[in-house]
Amino acid sequence: MDKVIDIRDISFSYNGCVALDKVSLSLAPGIYGLLGPNGAGKTTLMKVLLGFLSPPTGTGTILGHDIRTQSREIRRAVGYMPEVECLLPFLDGVGTVAYLGELSGMSRQEAMKRAHEVLFYVGLEESRYREAKSYSTGMKQRLKMAQALVHDPRLLFLDEPTTGMDPQGRQEILELIRDISAKKTMSIVFSTHILSDLEQTCEQVIIIDKGHIRTVADIHEMRARQYDTYELRLKGEAEPFFARLEEAGVKRHPSERGATRIGVPPDFAPADLFRLARDHGLQVRHFRNCKTTLEELFITLIEENHGHQE
Amino acid sequence: MAIKSKGYQVWDGRLLRRTFGWTPIFWQGVLQVFRKKRAKVLYIFAGMPLLLFAAIIYVMTKPELKVFSEFIREYGTDPKLFGAYFTNGFMIFILLLISVHAGASQIAGDRKSNAFALYFARPITKLDYVLGKLAVVMFYLLAFTLVPGLILILLKMMFTGSMDMDLQAAGATIVFPILVSLCFATMILAFSSLARSGKLVTVVLFVLYFASDIVQGILYGIFRSRWFHLLSLRENIQNFGWTIFGVNTRADEVLLGWLSGLVLLVLTAVFGGLLALRIRRMEA
Numbered sequence: 001m002d003k004v005i006d007i008r009d010i011s012f013s014y015n016g017c018v019a020l021d022k023v024s025l026s027l028a029p030g031i032y033g034l035l036g037p038n039g040a041g042k043t044t045l046m047k048v049l050l051g052f053l054s055p056p057t058g059t060g061t062i063l064g065h066d067i068r069t070q071s072r073e074i075r076r077a078v079g080y081m082p083e084v085e086c087l088l089p090f091l092d093g094v095g096t097v098a099y100l101g102e103l104s105g106m107s108r109q110e111a112m113k114r115a116h117e118v119l120f121y122v123g124l125e126e127s128r129y130r131e132a133k134s135y136s137t138g139m140k141q142r143l144k145m146a147q148a149l150v151h152d153p154r155l156l157f158l159d160e161p162t163t164g165m166d167p168q169g170r171q172e173i174l175e176l177i178r179d180i181s182a183k184k185t186m187s188i189v190f191s192t193h194i195l196s197d198l199e200q201t202c203e204q205v206i207i208i209d210k211g212h213i214r215t216v217a218d219i220h221e222m223r224a225r226q227y228d229t230y231e232l233r234l235k236g237e238a239e240p241f242f243a244r245l246e247e248a249g250v251k252r253h254p255s256e257r258g259a260t261r262i263g264v265p266p267d268f269a270p271a272d273l274f275r276l277a278r279d280h281g282l283q284v285r286h287f288r289n290c291k292t293t294l295e296e297l298f299i300t301l302i303e304e305n306h307g308h309q310e
Numbered sequence: 311m312a313i314k315s316k317g318y319q320v321w322d323g324r325l326l327r328r329t330f331g332w333t334p335i336f337w338q339g340v341l342q343v344f345r346k347k348r349a350k351v352l353y354i355f356a357g358m359p360l361l362l363f364a365a366i367i368y369v370m371t372k373p374e375l376k377v378f379s380e381f382i383r384e385y386g387t388d389p390k391l392f393g394a395y396f397t398n399g400f401m402i403f404i405l406l407l408i409s410v411h412a413g414a415s416q417i418a419g420d421r422k423s424n425a426f427a428l429y430f431a432r433p434i435t436k437l438d439y440v441l442g443k444l445a446v447v448m449f450y451l452l453a454f455t456l457v458p459g460l461i462l463i464l465l466k467m468m469f470t471g472s473m474d475m476d477l478q479a480a481g482a483t484i485v486f487p488i489l490v491s492l493c494f495a496t497m498i499l500a501f502s503s504l505a506r507s508g509k510l511v512t513v514v515l516f517v518l519y520f521a522s523d524i525v526q527g528i529l530y531g532i533f534r535s536r537w538f539h540l541l542s543l544r545e546n547i548q549n550f551g552w553t554i555f556g557v558n559t560r561a562d563e564v565l566l567g568w569l570s571g572l573v574l575l576v577l578t579a580v581f582g583g584l585l586a587l588r589i590r591r592m593e594a
Contacts, residue, residue, distance in 0.1 A: 052430060072433040076325055080431035086424035089415065090342050102334040103432040105325030114321055121318060133423070147428060152321035180318045 004029050004155050004187045005049065007060030007067065011211075012044055012053055019044040020055070021211040027189075031181040033198035033219075034191040036208035042191045043083060045208065046157050049189075050080055063154055076105055079153035081144045083160040083191075085137075093119055093128040093135070097146050104151035111150065118146040122176060138169040145176065156180070158190045162197055170197070177201045228266065233259045233286035234277065241280040245273075259286060331434040335442025340449055343412045352411055353454075356404045360458040363395045364465050371469040388466075388476035392483050393555035395462060396455065396490075397548045405494055406519055408454055413447040413498035414515070415508030417589075422506040426592055436589045440499075447495040455487035482554045490547055493574045496581040503588035519543055536566060543577075546570035 005027040012020040019041045036042050047053045049062055051071025060066075065073040088096045094115050101111030119128045122142040127135065132143055141161060148156060158177070162170040178201055181188055189206075192198060198205060199219065207214040234241070242252055242260070251263035264273070270287075277284050328334075343349065366382050369375045370391075385391040395401065420426060429439055463483060467473055501511045526542035529535075539545035552558045553567020 050431060072435070075431060076433045078431075080427075082424075082427035082431070084424050084427060086427045088425050088428065089419035089423050090345075099334065099338050100428055100432060102338075103331075103429070103434055105327065105433060106323065107326060108334075110323050114323075117319060117321075148431075149318075151325060176318075183318055183320065185320055 002029075002064065003027060003061070005060070005062055005189075007049070008058055010045075010048060010055045010058035010060060012048055012055045014044075018211050020048065022058070023208075023211070023213055025206070025213055025216065027187070027204075027206075027216070029184075029187045030204060031177070031188040031190065031202050032216075033202035033205040034189055034208065035195070035198060035205055038193075040208045041211040042208055043159060044211075046080070046159055046189070046191065049074075050078060050157065051075060076151075077154050079148035079151065079156040081148040081156070081158045081161055083163065085140055087132040087135075087140065087143065089133070090131070092131050093124055093143055093146075096132050096143060097150050100147045101150040106151055114150055114152075115146070118149045119143075121149070122146045123172065137164040138166065141165055141169070141173065145173065149180070152186075154186060156186055156188045158188060160192055161190065162192065162194060170194075174200050228268075229261055229263045229290050230270070230273070231259050231261050231286070231288045231290050232273075232284060235283040235285055236281055238280075238282060241277060241282055244276060244280070248272075261290070330441075331438035332442035332445060335434075335439060336445040336449070339412075339416065339443065339446030343446060343450060346411065349411065352407060356408060356454040357458075359395060359398070359401050359404070360461065363391070363458075363462055366391070367462060367466050368469055371466070388479040389482075389556040391466075392459065392462065392479045393552055393557045395459065396483075396486055396555070397551035399544065399548075401455075402544050402547050404454060405451060405490065406515070408450050409447060409494040409498040410512045410515055412450040413443075413495060414502055414511040416443045416446060417499060417502040418505045418508045418511055421503075421592075436592075440585060440589050443499055444495055447498060448491055451491035451494055452487060455491060456484065459483040459487060476556070478556045482551075482556070486551055486554050489571075489574060489578075490551075493578045493581075496578050496585060500581040500585040500588070503585055503592075536562075539566065540569060540573055546573045550574060 003026050005025055007026075008024050010020055010023045011018070023041075023045065034042050034045070044053065048055050049067065051067060051074055054068070059068070062074045063077050065071075065077070067074065088099065091099060094112070097115035097119060098108075098112040101114055102108055104111075106114065116125075116128070119125055122145050124139060124142050124146065127139060132140070135143060141164070145158075145161065148158070161177070162173050165173060174197055177188065177190065180186055181201070190198070190202060202219060204216060205219050206216045238260075245262065246252060248268065249265045250268065253261040253263070264270075274284060274287075366385055369378045369382055370385065385394055420429070430436070460483065463475060463480060467475070498511065498515060501514055502508070505511050505514075522542045523544050526538050526545055529538040529541065539549055547570070549558075549563075549567045549570035553564055554571065558564050558567050
């Protein structure tokens, strides 16, 4: 299957501050979550992929188009929903979407027809003739989504699409993303800080930190393969016990109501844990195998990488 | 506001490859400016010199209206008639108003609403963006200078029933409005690219226009030297106009006229360069 994104050794700096450092990425069609702490390089990566920024080193293609020489072709085939609040002054919803469709290469009539269609799709049919600047935050997010979809791109970049939305609006945007990806005609790269959004929508996750791609993996496989999490509550002085566990490679996360969550490596049997507790004179009052959240996985991965660097 | 039951619909059309990527920006800008508040009042106001000069041409060509000829004696030749049309103070002020009306918010508005992220995610270049915006301002400036100028030539030919026309005046009727409009358009767009508010751009342009005139007036009053006219935008336009239309005949007037033209060209180049620099630095 052809790659939608295939880049090699892309680097980019802002006045000497490295934002991307020899990033290589090869993605097949699908829906990907782009995850990373603030300043990790997510937005810079998207801007390089869209041709907004020209990297001094590296090569690559987006949908088969060279990122250095064919940025116009790339932008014809790609939809982009920016993170920042942005709109076109003096235009209503349908005018905005139709105009941006025209700029993408649609004829005026087609763009207007399609603008109505996508505004219906994102749920702005009743507000489409209102000036866009009067929209609420959630409506502006939908409008940005509509303009990214108007020319029916083959690849969609969504930069923090649920920012500033109430829970219901967030769920509706996530539903839209799931619906689009279900058609299998469009690949999606979805950047967010809200990890549960990724869990609900994405098949794969790209973790980026300090300008490096840390991993690209299937969310479910990654969780099953790498981590087994337990929640336990102990009676007695537990610190030496946890110190001993950490020496054995166990990750410790604080949990609610006096319980502690631990992520254990695959070769660590639960029986070893009970044995160690007994050796430290502790009573295990509560022990439960629990689901690892993506947030825990993400923090663990980032911590591991920082540990390797140190 | 849930997803419609039919779900996402794939678009089966084909995207066009435009030779001139700026044309949608141009058409959108023209419509947007036309829909602005008080636009119609301004256009009526801007159309008044055309009506007045059409009436002058009519009176000049009709012997039965000789009684009025005393009032229009100074427009007796083509260079004087067309030169007066383009260089009168009212017309220059109208150009200033149209520049502000059509151009002040063009880039400032996009900056204020972060529209670059939307524009440059499309298959257009920064040059397309600038050309589109420039074309909008030029359209309105030329609509009230070049087009009425050509209409006046046609009216003159119709009323006199003759194709006779001073060739220098005819050429200047085309070249002069284009050069002056380009100067105003690059100036307003350069200011617009520096600000986030169209109102601020308007104020700055008016202040510069009147300040240059006032400074020139004071210096001319003190030193009685016409070279200080080079400091005033209005005087430069007028001096250049009288020279290019062939009204100025004295050597010092002609020299001053061409120097004024040079000042306008330099201003156009400086503001054009500033505009290009600002747009190049703008990030999506």
